[in-house]
Amino acid sequence: MTTERIDPPALSPATGFSHAVVATGSRLVFLAGQTALDRDGAVLGDTLPEQFERALGNLLTALRAAGGTPADLARVTVYATDVAAYRAHAPELGRVWRCLAGRDYPAMAVVQVVRLWDEAATVELDGFAVLP
Template identity: 85%
Template sequence: MSTERLDPPELSPATGFSHAVVATGSRVVFLAGQTALDTGGKVVGETLPEQFERALANLLTALAAAGGAPADLARVTVYATDVAAYRERAAELGRVWRRLAGRDYPAMAVVGVVRLWDEEAMVELDGFAVLP
């Protein structure tokens, strides 16, 4: 796969995301929403960063099962039950992202939601990747 990340100078600086990702490849992988579920189906993590880390790890595990890597992510949507808390912890969440997924940022959005499927879940990530 080849990806080109575009951040036009006419837009605000992209920090922790890319404004646009042009991807060429032969296989598109759609990733279901992942929360901080453990293998037993229980939400783990008491804090937003803990839950974000587990949700991202789960998303990357699904991607790896399809033969992909973090750099193959073209789009990720984050659903947060508390957007203000997400913004407050953005630097910490960014460090988690870089540790698990690196610095090849996909196009991203954060969407505030009233609640997620599991009431204890604070964050959910879904997305798609383009593989060679």
């Protein structure tokens, strides 16, 4: 797979995401929403950064099981129960992202939701990847 990340100069600078990702490959992987659940179904982490790290780790575990890598991610949507808290923790969340997924950012969006399926969850990530 090849990806081309496009950040037009006419748009605001992309920090921690890409404005567009052109992906070519032969296999699409659609990743279900992942929260901070452990294998027993319990939400781990008391803070947003702790839950984000676990949710991203879960998303990447599913991606790797399908044969992909973080660089194959074309799109990720983050659902947060408190966007103000997400923005306040953005530098720390960025460090978590870079540690787990690297610096090849997919196209991303953050959406505030009233609540998630698991009431204790504060963040959920889903997305899709393009694999060779």
